[in-house]
Amino acid sequence: MNEQTITTAPTPATFTGNRALDIEEALIFETGRPEVTGVDLEEPAALTPRLGGLERKAPIGLPGLTEPEAVRHYVRLSHKNYGIDSGMFPLGSCTMKHNPRLNEKMARLAGFGDIHPLQPLSMVQGALALIAELARWLRELTGMPAIAMTPKAGAHGELAGMMAIKAALAARGDKRSVVLVPESAHGTNPATAALLGYRVEPVPARGDGTVDPAEVEKHLNSDVAAIMLTNPNTCGLFERDIVAIGDAVHRAGALFYADGANFNATVGKVRPGDLGVDAMHINLHKTFSTPHGGGGPGAGPVALSAALAPFVPVPFVLADAEGVRLVEHAAGVGAYAKPFGRLSAFHGQFGTFVRALSYMLSHGSDGMRQASEDAVLNANYVRAGLRDLLSQPFGDRACMHEVLFDDRWLDGTGITTLDVAKALIDEGYHPMTVYFPLVAHGAMLIEPTESESKASLDLFIATLRDLAFAAKAGEKARFLDAPRLAPRRRLDETRAARTPVLRWRKPPPAQAAE
Amino acid sequence: MRYLPLTNEDRAEMLAKIGVGKIDDLFADVPAGKLLPEPPALPPHKSELEVERVLGHMAARNLPAGSLPFFVGCGAYKHHVPASVDHLIQRSEFLTSYTPYQPEIAQGTLQYLFEFQTQVAMLTGMEVANASMYDGSTAAAEAVLMAHRLTKRRKAVVAGNLHPHYRGVIETISAMAGDQVTALPPQPAGNEDVSAALDQESSCVVVQTPDVFGHVHDLAPLAEKAHAAGALLIAVVTEVVSLGVLTPPGDMGADIVVAEGQSLGNALAYGGPYLGLFASRQKFVRQMPGRLAGQTVDADGRRGFVLTLSAREQHIRREKATSNICTNSGLCALAFTIHLTLLGEAGLTRLARINHANAVKLADALAQLPAVSVLNSAFFNEFTIRVPGDAATVVEALAQRRVLGGVPASRLDPGRPELKDLIIVASTEVNTDEDRAAYAAALGKVLA
Numbered sequence: 001m002n003e004q005t006i007t008t009a010p011t012p013a014t015f016t017g018n019r020a021l022d023i024e025e026a027l028i029f030e031t032g033r034p035e036v037t038g039v040d041l042e043e044p045a046a047l048t049p050r051l052g053g054l055e056r057k058a059p060i061g062l063p064g065l066t067e068p069e070a071v072r073h074y075v076r077l078s079h080k081n082y083g084i085d086s087g088m089f090p091l092g093s094c095t096m097k098h099n100p101r102l103n104e105k106m107a108r109l110a111g112f113g114d115i116h117p118l119q120p121l122s123m124v125q126g127a128l129a130l131i132a133e134l135a136r137w138l139r140e141l142t143g144m145p146a147i148a149m150t151p152k153a154g155a156h157g158e159l160a161g162m163m164a165i166k167a168a169l170a171a172r173g174d175k176r177s178v179v180l181v182p183e184s185a186h187g188t189n190p191a192t193a194a195l196l197g198y199r200v201e202p203v204p205a206r207g208d209g210t211v212d213p214a215e216v217e218k219h220l221n222s223d224v225a226a227i228m229l230t231n232p233n234t235c236g237l238f239e240r241d242i243v244a245i246g247d248a249v250h251r252a253g254a255l256f257y258a259d260g261a262n263f264n265a266t267v268g269k270v271r272p273g274d275l276g277v278d279a280m281h282i283n284l285h286k287t288f289s290t291p292h293g294g295g296g297p298g299a300g301p302v303a304l305s306a307a308l309a310p311f312v313p314v315p316f317v318l319a320d321a322e323g324v325r326l327v328e329h330a331a332g333v334g335a336y337a338k339p340f341g342r343l344s345a346f347h348g349q350f351g352t353f354v355r356a357l358s359y360m361l362s363h364g365s366d367g368m369r370q371a372s373e374d375a376v377l378n379a380n381y382v383r384a385g386l387r388d389l390l391s392q393p394f395g396d397r398a399c400m401h402e403v404l405f406d407d408r409w410l411d412g413t414g415i416t417t418l419d420v421a422k423a424l425i426d427e428g429y430h431p432m433t434v435y436f437p438l439v440a441h442g443a444m445l446i447e448p449t450e451s452e453s454k455a456s457l458d459l460f461i462a463t464l465r466d467l468a469f470a471a472k473a474g475e476k477a478r479f480l481d482a483p484r485l486a487p488r489r490r491l492d493e494t495r496a497a498r499t500p501v502l503r504w505r506k507p508p509p510a511q512a513a514e
Numbered sequence: 515m516r517y518l519p520l521t522n523e524d525r526a527e528m529l530a531k532i533g534v535g536k537i538d539d540l541f542a543d544v545p546a547g548k549l550l551p552e553p554p555a556l557p558p559h560k561s562e563l564e565v566e567r568v569l570g571h572m573a574a575r576n577l578p579a580g581s582l583p584f585f586v587g588c589g590a591y592k593h594h595v596p597a598s599v600d601h602l603i604q605r606s607e608f609l610t611s612y613t614p615y616q617p618e619i620a621q622g623t624l625q626y627l628f629e630f631q632t633q634v635a636m637l638t639g640m641e642v643a644n645a646s647m648y649d650g651s652t653a654a655a656e657a658v659l660m661a662h663r664l665t666k667r668r669k670a671v672v673a674g675n676l677h678p679h680y681r682g683v684i685e686t687i688s689a690m691a692g693d694q695v696t697a698l699p700p701q702p703a704g705n706e707d708v709s710a711a712l713d714q715e716s717s718c719v720v721v722q723t724p725d726v727f728g729h730v731h732d733l734a735p736l737a738e739k740a741h742a743a744g745a746l747l748i749a750v751v752t753e754v755v756s757l758g759v760l761t762p763p764g765d766m767g768a769d770i771v772v773a774e775g776q777s778l779g780n781a782l783a784y785g786g787p788y789l790g791l792f793a794s795r796q797k798f799v800r801q802m803p804g805r806l807a808g809q810t811v812d813a814d815g816r817r818g819f820v821l822t823l824s825a826r827e828q829h830i831r832r833e834k835a836t837s838n839i840c841t842n843s844g845l846c847a848l849a850f851t852i853h854l855t856l857l858g859e860a861g862l863t864r865l866a867r868i869n870h871a872n873a874v875k876l877a878d879a880l881a882q883l884p885a886v887s888v889l890n891s892a893f894f895n896e897f898t899i900r901v902p903g904d905a906a907t908v909v910e911a912l913a914q915r916r917v918l919g920g921v922p923a924s925r926l927d928p929g930r931p932e933l934k935d936l937i938i939v940a941s942t943e944v945n946t947d948e949d950r951a952a953y954a955a956a957l958g959k960v961l962a
Contacts, residue, residue, distance in 0.1 A: 044870075050892050054730050075602070109573040120910055120913045156652070187840075193833065346649075350784035354569065361557070370515060491819075493820050496808040503628070
């Protein structure tokens with residue numbers, strides 16, 4: 001064998017446009033044909049249709065692919081995606097931790113995956129027991145007496161929790177119109193409050209990135225229905241005055257909504273019920289590691305205090321001395337006496353419940369506590385590894401499960417937070433969350449999660465240090481041209497929004513003949 | 515602990531690097547007395563084998579739909595899903611990815627969402643569709659809110675034959691948001707005149723086809739009356755396979771079409787996760803809720819896809835957003851689009867014809883029983899029968915004979931005596947001639 005010569009020639013153009021494993025893939029509408037199918041079906045019985053004369057008159061235009069073509073199409077598309085299984089995905093506030101495959105296997109057991117939401121109750125006793133058991137774990141972990149299980153995502157859980165608050169206030173004849181939302185909150189908080197007709201009043205953060213109870217006091221009066229506070233907050237900090245804030249809110253006759261998006265930092269360490277929280281949604285897809293699936297499905301059960309427990313949406317599972325039952329309609333039962341209505345067609349994200357319980361049973365009480373500690377440890381380790389090079393908006397202090405940097409360290413370099421994110425893509429990482437929270441200029445929010453090993457963190461820290469030195473040394477091309485090695489280079493988002501192309505359309509004949 | 519890579523040596527080294535003595539020093543901001551001294555009172559960690567035992571026992575206490583003749587529908591349907599669908603959605607790069615905030619490394623998700631949106635628009639006969647909602651019922655409620663924004667009116671008219679759970683979701687959100695709803699009573703015979711309830715304050719009329727009792731409706735006359743009153747027509751479809759043979763709502767004048775997409779690609783899973791389809795007219799796109807994927811080009815001029823029109827969304831607009839929704843049903847939408855791509859138009863049309871034929875055969879078989887009458891003259895794969903006595907008791911007695919015969923209408927909408935003797939029955943491609951014979955025989959015995 002001849003010795004190979006290694007050259008440093010630029011990436012060659014190829015005839016196909018493909019680059020080895022990165023293969024260009026057309027749209028199904030460009031390769032599929034309406035007469036082709038990848039599913040063999042019998043010929044339907046001949047009969048006179050009873051469709052009331054409403055049969056389709058025109059073709060739909062849907063393309064079909066045979067199985068080998070379809071499998072290849074989606075496998076090639078999958079190659080253009082970055083997942084947690086691909087590498088470190090430190091997307092702050094989104095909690096991209098490992099998704100155990102056992103959970104997938106459990107959700108696919110026929111007794112869970114193949115049961116209908118309207119089967120006779122005698123034939124789904126195991127499903128009701130599973131919902132009751134998951135609720136029991138969530139009650140223990142939150143220290144709160146009731147869980148509304150049906151909300152289908154975090155924002156849906158917020159809606160449920162805020163509806164419970166609105167219903168509870170209405171039940172005591174108290175009409176209030178304002179909801180306080182700290183500036184660092186997720187956008188869903190003000191959007192949820194506004195959807196329910198509340199006026200949103202922002203509460204500024206104090207110099208250390210947390211909410212000042214004195215500032216909250218200033219906003220509190222008899223027209224304030226609730227405060228929506230994220231804890232740990234979106235700067236990755238534990239709201240150290242949360243108890244005082246809760247007390248002040250309650251003294252004013254208002255209720256305390258906690259956004260539980262960051263519950264993964266404190267599971268097994270702190271119970272929101274002990275902090276005075278009245279309602280908190282739990283993102284099962286974050287804290288309890290059900291897959292994010294490219295943006296859903298999530299699940300957002302809401303934990304409720306004794307004051308709000310009667311106000312749960314239907315349907316709910318009731319586990320008491322009489323056993324486990326399903327309550328499907330408005331007439332409430334026992335502690336859940338005043339359901340405010342219905343939020344989804346059926347029982348919530350049952351398939352996600354199975355995965356979450358599988359995760360909880362696997363970790364156990366000890367493992368979940370350890371996971372929280374490791375998540376916090378990992379974030380602080382990243383902080384310690386970067387604090388001399390990157391700037392922190394609120395000074396160098398202990399964070400929880402995520403560490404926030406701003407862009408002051410880039411001053412004078414001509415490089416932005418976005419450029420750093422894109423450069424990380426070339427290095428094989430999914431970038432951190434950028435430009436959120438809004439309280440930090442050019443925010444970079446890094447959440448490593450407990451799933452990363454020390455070696456993985458060391459390489460990530462070394463990579464960011466290398467990028468920081470490069471930025472300060474004026475190596476702009478490495479940032480401004482990034483990403484150079486991804487399936488696509490930077491995409492023109494302005495063009496996408498200005499002239500929206502939201503679906504494929506058949507090209508006109510002249511163009512098609514090109 | 516099999517999911518945690520750090521060793522105790524790692525932890526000690528890391529704490530030293532951080533400059534603290536123990537882990538709880540990092541929890542110093544927790545108010546005094548609120549840090550738990552030990553783990554909560556729950557069981558300790560378990561091996562895979564132990565977890566499989568616990569959950570396996572729970573699963574065994576449920577009766578899977580595939581284990582007996584199964585005719586339950588009403589918004590969730592038992593269909594056969596090709597094996598490749600579940601295989602493909604479990605590819606790591608799909609399963610473990612997130613909302614495509616970094617489009618350069620999320621083209622897989624963005625391209626399938628663009629294809630999904632196109633398929634949904636084609637299927638519903640509409641111009642644009644979003645990247646999906648939580649389920650059909652929440653999509654319906656979002657459609658009502660969108661109609662309110664577009665018309666600047668705050669009252670929805672809801673047809674009596676809309677799925678009662680969908681009605682419940684619309685009523686709950688409307689009551690909480692301070693909006694009005696005129697909900698009409700159910701008409702099991704299928705001859706309701708919804709337009710009579712329209713007035714100058716109505717923003718929209720919400721109507722389902724096939725409706726909850728299985729009747730199919732020509733929406734064109736209602737669309738005309740709604741538009742004349744300055745209101746929008748929102749069409750709801752809970753069985754998306756019906757669109758393989760039925761005229762789509764978009765061709766009958768609907769302004770917004772919402773549907774439950776579970777039937778394609780997605781397991782029953784006791785009610786979720788599912789996916790809501792949401793389609794509308796191009797001119798309304800800036801008032802649509804939810805995520806939208808759009809086409810653009812990259813710095814080298816190559817075609818690519820991004821999330822777009824995000825100025826509608828909560829992370830930008832906060833309290834002025836069109837919706838508080840933050841996610842879609844990504845993985846469920848992927849299952850939907852893969853299944854539909856495998857079917858293609860030829861397969862979907864055939865699948866729909868098989869469903870219809872199976873339902874017609876079942877309706878005819880049940881109608882042979884002297885005590886049973888079928889209420890529907892026109893239906894797709896679901897219809898309603900009237901039985902003597904209490905339908906819920908009959909369904910339970912059928913279950914004891916190992917036939918899941920449908921949904922008693924009173925389970926969806928209790929407190930209405932006129933629904934007490936009705937069973938809503940669905941039949942899809944999974945049912946065989948033997949299943950139908952078993953149903954007819956069992957029902958004959960139960961009613962004897």
